Amino acid sequence: MSAPTALITGTSSGIGLAIAVGAARAGWRAVATMRDVSRSDALRRAADAVGVADLVEVRRLDVVDPASVSACVAAVIAEHGRLDAVVNNAGAGHVGTLEQETVDDVRAVMEVNFFGVLHVSRAALPHLRASRGRLVTVTSVGGVVGQPFNEGYCAAKFAVEGFMEALAPVAATVGVTVTVVEPGAVASEFVANVGVDRDAAVAQAGVYAPALRAYLDRTAGAFAAAAQSPADAAAAVVATLTDPEPAPRVQTSTTARQFVGAKLADLDGRAVATITAGWLV
Structure with missing residues (x-):
């Protein structure tokens, strides 16, 4: 039999890269997607280093572009004939507080972290029904615990958690298993990609400057002291693909x-x- 096929979003670095390699090592064909495929070199090197390059297939997919999502899923089905799992991993961090950012800023965070998940999941579900497959979404502990200066990000992750918790029993009636995976601090490019200049942010924070300074210092220390490796976090995700009865x-x-x-x-x-x-x- 051919290898089962998993489509994974956000695989150019960090947890997503490690999930793609880990899934391939577990015997899956990993369709590793990213918005910019020119950033796939690190993934290709990692797959080659452990001998699974033949099971890692890079494709372009932009989670906020429904046409891109539909085209990618259709191409996977055309080439492989089935889709056995989806791992929604793509996301973007965000630091800010309501009084100092616009509603459009928050809306942009929701587009990537919430609606991006919905676009991919909706396109994949008919094929997951056919394979009795798995829908796995990487959320965050920030999808359970609201965290200071992460209002928009936590709102998006809370929304994902609620959506998937509500979808899970419905999807189960047609044979699809739904799981959310909640990392804490992970040592990856995700933190760097938030793009916060600490000193500039504090200087512009006005009455919130003392609290923001304390938050940023505490967060930097937490990541330095206790951040999990991307590979360790990814291992928990890959386990949901092989567990006979994965937890929700x-x-x-x-x-x-x-x-x-x-x-x-x-x-x-x-x-x-x-x-x-x-x-x-």
């Missing part, structure tokens, strides 16, 4: 499990409010 919600580390667990056990919100308030002093 998966965290990628002990730290992520503890953080998410604090929220899910916090009925009145005070415990989480105490935790996150402590990041701003």
